Amino acid sequence: MAHIHTNSGEYDLTASAFVVRDDFAEPRLLLHMHKKLHVLLQPGGHVELGENPWQAIEHELREESGYTFDELEVLQAKDRLRSITGAQLHPTPVVVNTHNFDTEGNHRHTDMSFAFLAHGEPSLSPEDGESNDIRWLSSEQLATLDNTEIFENVREIGQYVLNHVYFEWERSSAE
Numbered sequence: 001m002a003h004i005h006t007n008s009g010e011y012d013l014t015a016s017a018f019v020v021r022d023d024f025a026e027p028r029l030l031l032h033m034h035k036k037l038h039v040l041l042q043p044g045g046h047v048e049l050g051e052n053p054w055q056a057i058e059h060e061l062r063e064e065s066g067y068t069f070d071e072l073e074v075l076q077a078k079d080r081l082r083s084i085t086g087a088q089l090h091p092t093p094v095v096v097n098t099h100n101f102d103t104e105g106n107h108r109h110t111d112m113s114f115a116f117l118a119h120g121e122p123s124l125s126p127e128d129g130e131s132n133d134i135r136w137l138s139s140e141q142l143a144t145l146d147n148t149e150i151f152e153n154v155r156e157i158g159q160y161v162l163n164h165v166y167f168e169w170e171r172s173s174a175e
Helices: 053-065 139-144 152-168
Strands: 011-021 028-033 044-046 072-076 095-100 108-118 134-137 170-173
Touching (some): 011 053, 011 152, 028 053, 028 152, 044 053, 072 152, 095 152, 108 152, 139 152
Parallel strands (some): 011 108
Antiparallel strands (some): 011 028, 011 044, 072 108, 072 170, 095 108
């Protein structure tokens, strides 16, 4: 979906997924070459009108990676709120951050980044029009990417997910 907010100084809410796969010799992180920005990013996109961030990440994962929630586990901090009265409790993101989306700093995204665990290839392919340049990168490979290939904040979150979240957080059904 296109940006909901298009005026200077406005923010869009986005949701993204840092997917770790554990069937390699060492854990690897899924990144894909963004079709417009030409940099490696995690799957994700805008929270559309009529959906919450958890619904957004479900459809973005399917569209951009081919993974469905029944093929994934969500990684969650051990010390977290596990139930709440009178509201729907969603999984806790790894990080929520706001960053400039354009080079002029006039448009910003506030992104909720979730961590997932995959045990193999997705059952589906990325949808038509999505990038097919999907890469599974180790922590070492992620560290050696040139700054023209990846945004530094994506590298930092990816390293945190690979080196801490994967090893320390609990695994729960994504469904």
